[in-house]
Amino acid sequence: xxxxxxxxxxxxxxxxxxxxxxxxxxxxxxxxxxxxxxxxxxxxxxxxxxxxxxxxxxxxxxxxxxxxxxxxxxxxxxxxxxxxxxxxxxxxxxxxxxxxxxxxxxxxxxxxxxxxxxxxxxxxxxxxxxxxxxxxxxxxxxxxxxxxxxxxxxxxxxxxxxxxxxxxxxxxxxxxxxxxxxxxxxxxxxxxxxxxxxxxxxxxxxxxxxxxxxxxxxxxxxxxxxxxxxxxxxxxxxxxxxxxxxxxxxxxxxxxxxxxxxxxxxxxxxxxxx
Amino acid sequence: xxxxxxxxxxxxxxxxxxxxxxxxxxxxxxxxxxxxxxxxxxxxxxxxxxxxxxxxxxxxxxxxxxxxxxxxxxxxxxxxxxxxxxxxxxxxxxxxxxxxxxxxxxxxxxxxxxxxxxxxxxxxxxxxxxxxxxxxxxxxxxxxxxxxxxxxxxxxxxxxxxxxxxxxxxxxxxxxxxxxxxxxxxxxxxxxxxxxxxxxxxxxxxxxxxxxxxxxxxxxxxxxxxxxxxxxxxxxxxxxxxxxxxxxxxxxxxxxxxxxxxxxxxxxxxxxxxxxxxxxxxxxxxxxxxxxxxxxxxxxxxxxxxxxxxxxxxxxxxxxxxxxxxxxxxxxxxxxxxxxxxxxxxxxxxxxxxxxxxxxxxxxxxxxxxxxxxxxxxxxxxxxxxxxxxxxxxxxxxxxxxxxxxxxxxxxxxxxxxxxxxxxxxxxxxxxxxxxxxxxxxxxxxxxxxxxxxxxxxxxxxxxxxxxxxxxxxxxxxxxxxxxxxxxxxxxxxxxxxxxxxxxxxxxxxxxxxxxxxxxxxxxxxxxxxxxxxxxxxxxxxxxxxxxxxxxxxxxxxxxxxxxxxxxx
Numbered sequence: 001x002x003x004x005x006x007x008x009x010x011x012x013x014x015x016x017x018x019x020x021x022x023x024x025x026x027x028x029x030x031x032x033x034x035x036x037x038x039x040x041x042x043x044x045x046x047x048x049x050x051x052x053x054x055x056x057x058x059x060x061x062x063x064x065x066x067x068x069x070x071x072x073x074x075x076x077x078x079x080x081x082x083x084x085x086x087x088x089x090x091x092x093x094x095x096x097x098x099x100x101x102x103x104x105x106x107x108x109x110x111x112x113x114x115x116x117x118x119x120x121x122x123x124x125x126x127x128x129x130x131x132x133x134x135x136x137x138x139x140x141x142x143x144x145x146x147x148x149x150x151x152x153x154x155x156x157x158x159x160x161x162x163x164x165x166x167x168x169x170x171x172x173x174x175x176x177x178x179x180x181x182x183x184x185x186x187x188x189x190x191x192x193x194x195x196x197x198x199x200x201x202x203x204x205x206x207x208x209x210x211x212x213x214x215x216x217x218x219x220x221x222x223x224x225x226x227x228x229x230x231x232x233x234x235x236x237x238x239x240x241x242x243x244x245x246x247x248x249x250x251x252x253x254x255x256x257x258x259x260x261x262x263x264x265x266x267x268x269x270x271x272x273x274x
Numbered sequence: 275x276x277x278x279x280x281x282x283x284x285x286x287x288x289x290x291x292x293x294x295x296x297x298x299x300x301x302x303x304x305x306x307x308x309x310x311x312x313x314x315x316x317x318x319x320x321x322x323x324x325x326x327x328x329x330x331x332x333x334x335x336x337x338x339x340x341x342x343x344x345x346x347x348x349x350x351x352x353x354x355x356x357x358x359x360x361x362x363x364x365x366x367x368x369x370x371x372x373x374x375x376x377x378x379x380x381x382x383x384x385x386x387x388x389x390x391x392x393x394x395x396x397x398x399x400x401x402x403x404x405x406x407x408x409x410x411x412x413x414x415x416x417x418x419x420x421x422x423x424x425x426x427x428x429x430x431x432x433x434x435x436x437x438x439x440x441x442x443x444x445x446x447x448x449x450x451x452x453x454x455x456x457x458x459x460x461x462x463x464x465x466x467x468x469x470x471x472x473x474x475x476x477x478x479x480x481x482x483x484x485x486x487x488x489x490x491x492x493x494x495x496x497x498x499x500x501x502x503x504x505x506x507x508x509x510x511x512x513x514x515x516x517x518x519x520x521x522x523x524x525x526x527x528x529x530x531x532x533x534x535x536x537x538x539x540x541x542x543x544x545x546x547x548x549x550x551x552x553x554x555x556x557x558x559x560x561x562x563x564x565x566x567x568x569x570x571x572x573x574x575x576x577x578x579x580x581x582x583x584x585x586x587x588x589x590x591x592x593x594x595x596x597x598x599x600x601x602x603x604x605x606x607x608x609x610x611x612x613x614x615x616x617x618x619x620x621x622x623x624x625x626x627x628x629x630x631x632x633x634x635x636x637x638x639x640x641x642x643x644x645x646x647x648x649x650x651x652x653x654x655x656x657x658x659x660x661x662x663x664x665x666x667x668x669x670x671x672x673x674x675x676x677x678x679x680x681x682x683x684x685x686x687x688x689x690x691x692x693x694x695x696x697x698x699x700x701x702x703x704x705x706x707x708x709x710x711x712x713x714x715x716x717x718x719x720x721x722x723x724x725x726x727x728x729x730x731x732x733x734x735x736x737x738x739x740x741x742x743x744x745x746x747x748x749x750x751x752x753x754x755x756x757x758x759x760x761x762x763x764x765x766x767x768x769x770x771x772x773x774x775x776x777x778x779x780x781x782x783x784x785x786x787x788x789x790x791x792x793x794x795x796x797x798x799x800x801x802x803x804x805x806x807x808x809x810x811x812x813x814x815x816x817x818x819x820x821x822x823x824x825x826x827x828x829x830x831x832x833x834x835x836x837x838x839x840x841x842x843x
Contacts, residue, residue, distance in 0.1 A: 059754055061750075061753070061754060085756045085757075085758065086756065087756070088753070088754055088755065088756035089755065089756030091754070093751065093754040093755075095747060095750075097747050098747070098751075099747040099748050099750060099751030099752075100748060100751075101748045101766060101769045101770055102770075103769050103770060103773070104769050105295060107295070108295075108765075108769075112751075112752055112755065112757070112765045112766070113755055115752060115755055115758070115761040116756030116757055116758075120761070121758075121760040121764030121765070122764055122765055123764050123765065123768055123769065125293075125294070125295045126294060126295070130293060133290075133293040134290045134293065137290045137291060137293065138290065146291065149291075150292075150295045150296060165751075168751075168755070172755060172756070
């Protein structure tokens with residue numbers, strides 16, 4: 001495989017004028033974005049703005065209708081099956097709903113991150129090489145869950161499960177981590193811990209992270225750079241340092257009429273409930 | 275649970291701690307079951323002398339028989355209609371009788387029963403015994419008591435169904451919220467009143483579902499009751515095979531298959547409607563529904579918690595469309611049931627003639643006469659069933675992987691296999707057994723092949739259904755990790771699938787065991803032949819011993835399956 005030597009400053013991710021639609025609805029419309037190595041990018045925007053779609057374009061789980069995607073020097077749309085698999089092995093993906101197998105232990109779920117480097121199907125912790133097991137435990141330790149290694153995942157709390165998922169991603173030795181609303185189903189304390197873990201990994205290992213987030217405060221506190229999508233278009237792209245919560249909130253509040261109506265309905269519902 | 279473990283980068287630890295997971299009861303049971311399945315399969319192969327050569331010869335003989343059956347010779351339309359109608363009426367009458375009898379039985383057998391102490395164990399014994407003895411076994415007995423014809427068949431269907439309906443209903447009764455019953459008791463209601471007014475209304479939808487499901491099973495069973503002379507379309511099949519008229523036999527098998535397929539379509543449609551009804555009324559929440567509501571959080575409309583419709587007096591229940599339909603449906607169901615009972619033509623003279631028969635059968639049953647010969651036959655049934663179920667589960671797994679939308683390599687193949695499986699399941703086991711006996715001669719080999727085919731088709735359906743219900747997210751996550759197709763399956767899908775694989779596999783074994791007991795009636799090995807013979811020669815003490823042995827074995831396997839399933843989940 002032709003590994004392109006990534007020079008410092010070379011973008012690990014480059015989207016050029018990307019468009020994508022499903023069943024006639026446009027989800028992404030002319031989005032361009034460069035992410036350099038080691039940067040933590042928070043991807044914000046209202047529900048349905050295209051955040052999840054954008055992340056899935058990056059690792060080739062969706063393919064763009066127009067424009068090009070370059071991930072770690074590869075174009076997922078032009079990759080063969082095996083090349084795409086090799087690319088995905090280099091890109092970590094963290095899901096909102098964790099994507100863990102609940103009946104299996106934390107350790108086995110982490111070990112699954114190494115599947116791309118193994119040839120045969122695996123079932124059971126002992127079917128993985130010892131060296132991988134040691135590394136998996138180290139990564140569990142890194143997310144603070146080494147003592148839970150043999151606990152069934154469906155008995156862990158939400159925050160712990162998401163950290164197991166992060167550890168699984170780490171076992172891939174990713175060069176880029178994509179996180180799709182990783183904290184949307186977690187309570188505030190667990191959210192902060194998961195994001196802190198991701199941030200620490202990004203800083204310590206120099207890995208770029210693109211993380212879609214709903215919570216404005218968390219985005220500003222964690223990210224190096226904030227990107228906002230609305231209606232499939234990129235409407236804001238600034239360093240987090242100079243950005244205020246008010247300015248970012250405008251992205252949500254000046255949302256299109258449909259979204260505004262939805263917001264109003266939510267507010268009414270809230271008032272009723274309260 | 276708040277986790278306060280500090281998040282700190284691990285120094286490259288010298289000792290990573292244990293890397294081998296401790297043995298769990300779950301892993302032990304799973305391994306034990308696998309070893310047992312392999313051992314039983316091997317033993318079965320040895321017992322029936324199965325080898326590649328015998329299998330090839332058997333297939334050869336079967337192909338020759340199928341050639342002799344072609345082209346099928348259909349009886350006239352009037353005859354077909356009459357036979358089908360009789361089959362359906364037997365099933366409806368039997369199921370209806372069973373439904374009526376099972377309600378009090380279920381309330382008595384439920385843990386919540388408050389009546390006399392001794393009643394509950396008695397009810398449970400009745401449930402277990404009637405469930406364990408197959409319809410056909412009852413049919414043989416009832417033909418002896420009531421003479422040839424549909425009444426014996428309907429009674430056999432009824433007696434066997436009572437146990438199953440009562441058991442499932444008892445589970446629902448036990449789960450019902452106890453507070454309304456408490457409240458009714460506090461008002462001074464008697465126990466029967468409490469059951470009828472607070473528990474029955476809440477279990478009624480479940481009862482409807484169970485009875486419909488049982489009706490579905492019973493129509494299939496009624497199609498072969500005629501083989502022992504208990505009426506329905508099976509009589510014609512038996513006549514045709516007995517007179518070596520294979521073309522006619524093929525024609526009748528075609529009618530049975532079409533009947534069962536139509537039934538399948540109907541039951542799928544009914545089930546879909548029921549589920550929609552339950553979802554709408556919030557009785558069950560399907561994952562799909564939850565997911566949709568999560569996606570469009572703000573799009574949901576506040577469902578009208580409808581107050582009284584305008585113009586209806588508060589004391590008047592009123593007649594809206596739903597109520598009219600429900601009442602009309604109930605009346606129509608009742609009418610169909612009465613017509614079916616009427617059509618059985620319960621002749622009083624015959625019933626009084628049955629009384630001495632019944633007495634001689636019951637007195638002849640005591641004491642049960644066990645013998646080594648009999649136990650060997652039971653063992654043969656057991657081996658046939660378990661071996662066929664194990665091989666069938668393995669074959670069914672492959673077919674299920676081809677069929678399930680989540681795992682199929684190619685969609686059109688999935689559709690083809692699915693249709694094929696429905697057709698294969700459409701033929702009753704006993705018909706396969708009759709065919710294999712006609713092709714290969716008497717013996718357990720024919721029975722094994724029949725059970726293998728039916729177990730494979732059944733297992734494939736169960737497995738495919740549960741594969742499609744698994745959480746797709748781990749598979750997606752592993753695909754994003756860069757795992758190969760097989761790796762993503764082994765790590766993301768298989769572990770989720772293990773409990774339902776084991777549970778459904780054991781269930782298939784359970785069903786195969788019940789079937790294997792009756793296949794002997796067609797001469798396909800096992801204890802069924804002895805049973806038929808003992809009744810024909812009036813050795814009721816042997817019959818009683820066989821019934822007891824069957825009940826014990828079936829109950830033991832069922833208990834084993836339940837225990838294993840509970841520990842694996």
